Amino acid sequence: xxxxxxxxxxxxxxxxxxxxxxxxxxxxxxxxxxxxxxxxxxxxxxxxxxxxxxxxxxxxxxxxxxxxxxxxxxxxxxxxxxxxxxxxxxxxxxxxxxxxxxxxxxxxxxxxxxxxxxxxxxxxxxxxxxxxxxxxxxxxxxxxxxxxxxxxxxxxxxxxxxxxxxxxxxxxxxxxxxxxxxxxxxxx
Numbered sequence: 001x002x003x004x005x006x007x008x009x010x011x012x013x014x015x016x017x018x019x020x021x022x023x024x025x026x027x028x029x030x031x032x033x034x035x036x037x038x039x040x041x042x043x044x045x046x047x048x049x050x051x052x053x054x055x056x057x058x059x060x061x062x063x064x065x066x067x068x069x070x071x072x073x074x075x076x077x078x079x080x081x082x083x084x085x086x087x088x089x090x091x092x093x094x095x096x097x098x099x100x101x102x103x104x105x106x107x108x109x110x111x112x113x114x115x116x117x118x119x120x121x122x123x124x125x126x127x128x129x130x131x132x133x134x135x136x137x138x139x140x141x142x143x144x145x146x147x148x149x150x151x152x153x154x155x156x157x158x159x160x161x162x163x164x165x166x167x168x169x170x171x172x173x174x175x176x177x178x179x180x181x182x183x184x185x186x187x188x
Contacts, residue, residue: 114142
């Protein structure tokens with residue numbers, strides 16, 4: 001069930017009222033675990049509720065994340081989840097989604113690069129043990145690199161915010177009749 005996919009086609013999964021998932025490409029009923037395997041194999045999927053014709057792909061992916069977070073070792077701390085929740089309804093919600101998506105992509109690129117390095121290091125025979133050994137050495141370096149990246153991102157964001165505030169002040173300062181004391185000589 002883990003065929004290679006070039007992301008050119010979308011694999012359609014139908015969810016029936018009895019909560020069963022049907023893979024139209026394989027012509028078979030599958031489980032949520034099978035959907036996870038498809039995602040892990042880089043398959044692009046679309047899940048449709050057969051009763052409402054609604055696209056429920058996001059809900060299905062969130063269900064997989066919930067199951068992963070509930071068992072084993074969670075990826076998100078309670079504080080991280082609380083911070084994400086705080087962005088809902090906030091003016092920065094759209095920016096946060098894009099920011100997370102781009103950072104996850106960057107992290108995946110780093111992971112792919114490290115995987116290639118480990119294959120070269122171990123002569124193309126990098127099994128789970130070799131990967132674990134490689135990561136034991138690389139993890140502190142990666143954590144330091146990510147910390148620096150986050151600090152740089154934060155600084156760029158603060159600079160952008162300052163520039164936007166300055167631009168807003170300059171725009172509104174041309175309307176002193178609307179905001180007395182907001183002229184160019186009275187920056188706050």
